[in-house]
Amino acid sequence: MALPLSDSGPLEGPPVSYDPDLERIEIELLLEGVYRHYGFDFRSYAYASIRRRLWKRVEAEGLRSISELQALALHDATAMDRLLLDLSISVTAMFxxxxxxxxxxxxxxxxxxxYPFIRIWHAGCSTGEEVYSAAIVLEEEGLLDRARIYATDINDRVLKQAKAGIFPLNRMQEYTENYINAGGQRSFSEYYTAMYDGALFSPSLTRNTVFSQHNLVTDRSFSEFHMVFCRNVLIYFDRALQDRVHALFYDSLVMLGILALGSKESLRFSQYEDCYEMLHVKERIYRKVR
Amino acid sequence: MTYEIAVIGTSWGGLAALHQILGALPSSFRLPVVVVQHRHKDSGQFLPRVLQDDTSLCVCDVEDKTPIVSGNIYIAPANYHVLIERGHLSLSTDEPVAFSRPSIDVTFISAADAYRKGVVGIVLTGANSDGARGLKRVSDRGGLAIVQRPETAESSIMPAAALRQVPGARVLTLAEIADVLAALTVAPAQRRTGT
Incomplete structure (x- = not known):
C-alpha cells in the first residue's frame, strides 16, 4: 500500500496569500466576539495552536476566512458548538x-x-482518558474507595463522553501496550467490554468520580485537593494565563499536595516555582511545600 | 538576505544525517535551529543527548514556551507537535498529521508564517513525504528552501517529495548544507525571554 502523501490534505493555516497581520486582527476579533457573546474566553490561548484549530474549522465549514467563521459562530449557536469542541478538546490517550x-x-x-480520604482533581479532563487511567491505578492499589475524584472541563459535550466511558475500539491495542509499560498488573481487557462501536469501560472505575463543568480561565477554586492532574492542558495557554491557572492550582492544593504536569511542561518562569519541590524531575510531578 | 531561524525535518536515516550537519557547524554559529525527527512516541530524551555529543552548541529538548535563543539547537520532543511563534516554541498534542507527531509540515508552516522570509527550511532523508508542504510554505513566504540531494540520502523519498513541491529548492549534500548554514547572515540576536 502506498503511503498517503502529505502533498494534499487539510490546511495547516491560511493560504499563503493571506496577510499574517490581518489574520491576527481577525483572530483577536473572533475570540473577543465569542467571549462577549457566549462567555467562553479563549483570548489568552497560545496563538499558534488556536490559529491552527481555527483554520481547521474554517475549512470544515467550507469558509475562506477567519472573519467568515466569526460571523457564522456569532449568528449560529450550533456552529459555535462545533467550534467550541475544536478549541477545547485535548487529544490524548489512555496511559x-x-x-x-x-x-x-x-x-x-x-x-x-x-491520607484517610483522598481528593483528586483532573483539571481539563477532556474525554476522560486520564481519569480512567488514574482510576485503574488507584483501583489496583486499593485506593479508589478512599478517593473522591473531580473531573472537570470547560466543555459539556466532552464531559458527557468522559462520563459514558466509551473509547474507540481501534485504540485498545495501543492502550493495552501503554498499560503494560506503565506497570499494569492485570489484563487490560478486564476493564472494558468490547461493543460493536466502542470499548465500554467499567462504570465502577468512576464510582467515586464527579464530572462537572469548570472553566480554568474564569472559574475559581472549588475545593482543596491532595492531588491535581493537569497534563498537556496548559500548553494551549499563553504564559500569562498559565500563571493565572497556577495560582488556581496553588489555592486548590493542601500543603504537601501534588501537582502533575505534562512531561514537557514546568513551573519554571512561573511565580509559583518556589512554592513547590520536585517530586519527580522527568515526569514533572511537584509537591506544594510553602 | 538575513535569516532568523532554521528548521530541519527528517525521518528514516535522520540520526546519521543530523550527526553530520550538527557536527560540522562552527561553535560561533548564531542561527537558532529547530529539528523535527520522526521517532517512536516513547523514545524519551535519547535524541538530544546523543546529538549533544556532536557539537559545542547547546542541544535542547523543547519544553512548552521555550524561548528561542541564538545558536541553540532545539529538538522536537516525541509525541508532540512543535509550533514556532516569534520568540518562543509552543507544543501541541493535537492529532498526528499524516501519521506523524511531531509533524514536519506543522513546524515548518508555523515557522514560515511567524518568521516569513527569515526562515531556512531543510528537508533531509526520510521514507515518507512529510515536510514537502511545509517546505513549500517556507519557499512561498520568501524563505530559503534546501533539500538533501536525493541520491545521497539514506532514503530519497522525503527529499524527492519536497523537490516535487519546491522544484526551485537548493539541492545539496549534507556537507554542503552545513557549509551554507555556517555562511548565512544571521539577524541580530533573538530576545532572551519568550512570549
Missing amino acids: RDPDFYRVFRQEVVPLLRT
Whole structure:
C-alpha cells in the first residue's frame, strides 16, 4: 500500500496569500466576539495552536476566512458548538506517557495512601482518558474507595463522553501496550467490554468520580485537593494565563499536595516555582511545600 | 538576505544525517535551529543527548514556551507537535498529521508564517513525504528552501517529495548544507525571554 502523501490534505493555516497581520486582527476579533457573546474566553490561548484549530474549522465549514467563521459562530449557536469542541478538546490517550503512570504508582500512590480520604482533581479532563487511567491505578492499589475524584472541563459535550466511558475500539491495542509499560498488573481487557462501536469501560472505575463543568480561565477554586492532574492542558495557554491557572492550582492544593504536569511542561518562569519541590524531575510531578 | 531561524525535518536515516550537519557547524554559529525527527512516541530524551555529543552548541529538548535563543539547537520532543511563534516554541498534542507527531509540515508552516522570509527550511532523508508542504510554505513566504540531494540520502523519498513541491529548492549534500548554514547572515540576536 502506498503511503498517503502529505502533498494534499487539510490546511495547516491560511493560504499563503493571506496577510499574517490581518489574520491576527481577525483572530483577536473572533475570540473577543465569542467571549462577549457566549462567555467562553479563549483570548489568552497560545496563538499558534488556536490559529491552527481555527483554520481547521474554517475549512470544515467550507469558509475562506477567519472573519467568515466569526460571523457564522456569532449568528449560529450550533456552529459555535462545533467550534467550541475544536478549541477545547485535548487529544490524548489512555496511559499516555506510560512512565508517568509507573512513577505515579510507585512514588505518588504511597504518599496518597497516608491520607484517610483522598481528593483528586483532573483539571481539563477532556474525554476522560486520564481519569480512567488514574482510576485503574488507584483501583489496583486499593485506593479508589478512599478517593473522591473531580473531573472537570470547560466543555459539556466532552464531559458527557468522559462520563459514558466509551473509547474507540481501534485504540485498545495501543492502550493495552501503554498499560503494560506503565506497570499494569492485570489484563487490560478486564476493564472494558468490547461493543460493536466502542470499548465500554467499567462504570465502577468512576464510582467515586464527579464530572462537572469548570472553566480554568474564569472559574475559581472549588475545593482543596491532595492531588491535581493537569497534563498537556496548559500548553494551549499563553504564559500569562498559565500563571493565572497556577495560582488556581496553588489555592486548590493542601500543603504537601501534588501537582502533575505534562512531561514537557514546568513551573519554571512561573511565580509559583518556589512554592513547590520536585517530586519527580522527568515526569514533572511537584509537591506544594510553602 | 538575513535569516532568523532554521528548521530541519527528517525521518528514516535522520540520526546519521543530523550527526553530520550538527557536527560540522562552527561553535560561533548564531542561527537558532529547530529539528523535527520522526521517532517512536516513547523514545524519551535519547535524541538530544546523543546529538549533544556532536557539537559545542547547546542541544535542547523543547519544553512548552521555550524561548528561542541564538545558536541553540532545539529538538522536537516525541509525541508532540512543535509550533514556532516569534520568540518562543509552543507544543501541541493535537492529532498526528499524516501519521506523524511531531509533524514536519506543522513546524515548518508555523515557522514560515511567524518568521516569513527569515526562515531556512531543510528537508533531509526520510521514507515518507512529510515536510514537502511545509517546505513549500517556507519557499512561498520568501524563505530559503534546501533539500538533501536525493541520491545521497539514506532514503530519497522525503527529499524527492519536497523537490516535487519546491522544484526551485537548493539541492545539496549534507556537507554542503552545513557549509551554507555556517555562511548565512544571521539577524541580530533573538530576545532572551519568550512570549
